[in-house]
Amino acid sequence: MKKAVQEINAGSMADIAFLLLIFFLVTTTMDVDTGIGRRLPPPLTGDEKPPDIKERNIFTVLINNQDRLSVEGRPSDIRLLKQQAKEFLSNPHNSEHQPEMVMKNIPELGLVRVPKSAVISLKNDRGTTYKMYIAVQNELTAAVAELRNELSMTKFGRKFTELTNEAQIEAIQTAIPIPISEAEPVEVGGL
Amino acid sequence: MREVTLIVKVKPPEASEVQRLEKKSLVSYIYIGEPIKSNLFGTKPRIQLNDQFGRVEDIPAFITSERQKRDEFDRRFLTTSLKVDQDISMGTVTDVKQELRKSGAFRINYSVRKVEKMNFGKLL
Numbered sequence: 571m572k573k574a575v576q577e578i579n580a581g582s583m584a585d586i587a588f589l590l591l592i593f594f595l596v597t598t599t600m601d602v603d604t605g606i607g608r609r610l611p612p613p614l615t616g617d618e619k620p621p622d623i624k625e626r627n628i629f630t631v632l633i634n635n636q637d638r639l640s641v642e643g644r645p646s647d648i649r650l651l652k653q654q655a656k657e658f659l660s661n662p663h664n665s666e667h668q669p670e671m672v673m674k675n676i677p678e679l680g681l682v683r684v685p686k687s688a689v690i691s692l693k694n695d696r697g698t699t700y701k702m703y704i705a706v707q708n709e710l711t712a713a714v715a716e717l718r719n720e721l722s723m724t725k726f727g728r729k730f731t732e733l734t735n736e737a738q739i740e741a742i743q744t745a746i747p748i749p750i751s752e753a754e755p756v757e758v759g760g761l
Numbered sequence: 762m763r764e765v766t767l768i769v770k771v772k773p774p775e776a777s778e779v780q781r782l783e784k785k786s787l788v789s790y791i792y793i794g795e796p797i798k799s800n801l802f803g804t805k806p807r808i809q810l811n812d813q814f815g816r817v818e819d820i821p822a823f824i825t826s827e828r829q830k831r832d833e834f835d836r837r838f839l840t841t842s843l844k845v846d847q848d849i850s851m852g853t854v855t856d857v858k859q860e861l862r863k864s865g866a867f868r869i870n871y872s873v874r875k876v877e878k879m880n881f882g883k884l885l
Contacts, residue, residue, distance in 0.1 A: 603781065603785070604779040604780065604781055604872070604873060604874075605870040605872040606778065606870065607869070608870070609868060610861060610862045610866075610867045610869055611862065612865075613862045696852030697852065699847070699850060700774060700848070700851060701847035704775075704776055704871055704873060705776070707776075711778040
């Protein structure tokens with residue numbers, strides 16, 4: 571008479587494996603890091619002159635300590651900011667109050683109409699809340715992103731965010747830079 | 762999988778136009794928010810550098826030590842990620858930014874929570 575081979579009861583092994591898998595899926599938090607990237611200007615040494623930029627080439631955005639916006643000297647609203655910034659950066663009607671536009675020859679793109687030297691100057695008060703500041707940065711970034719997408723659509727037939735060719739990406743970035751100046755801290759004050 | 766334990770409360774603001782931070786090894790973090798143990802440390806916003814509270818004046822030393830941790834080639838690509846609570850006032854953030862400028866850490870990243878569409882109702 572043969573002796574029966576002892577077997578390990580492995581029937582529930584798959585269940586245990588699945589339970590473990592699900593447990594780790596749920597408890598592991600991958601820290602996805604997303605953010606708005608910016609470049610700070612080098613510190614002032616004290617003897618440089620303010621850059622000579624014509625008023626029409628500067629888009630002034632102020633945020634006061636009540637989180638109210640002032641755009642180009644007039645009260646504004648965060649919901650309008652993107653459109654205002656887009657209009658400033660593209661100057662669709664060749665307005666005298668908006669930046670000078672020039673035709674520039676950029677490799678890959680050919681002649682494109684770009685602002686000669688448009689700058690967005692963003693100033694905030696020490697009392698401005700961080701979320702408002704980020705919302706404004708976000709809207710300004712969105713304005714640039716939309717303009718880039720539009721240009722990319724007309725030139726390459728796809729959105730800027732979907733471009734894969736390095737040269738094309740660089741061309742669009744050259745045509746439409748992110749012209750936001752993180753200005754020297756100032757007191758903007760309240761109402 | 763964080764590298765440090767947070768001792769300040771940080772709930773980043775929302776934004777839709779976000780970039781992903783590439784190369785995590787080239788990122789150093791500065792946290793700003795109210796202390797988690799408010800009964801011990803109060804509710805005044807504080808800066809966290811590595812795993813302890815820091816002052817604005819400590820930032821240059823922090824940046825120097827972060828630089829020394831990387832090899833020479835990588836140093837200029839070092840990005841400082843500002844993880845700031847949404848309700849902090851800009852005064853502290855501005856002070857930190859000024860110190861970063863002085864220290865030559867020009868690449869910064871404002872850490873945010875990605876949302877598809879901005880909800881401005883919360884801001885008004």
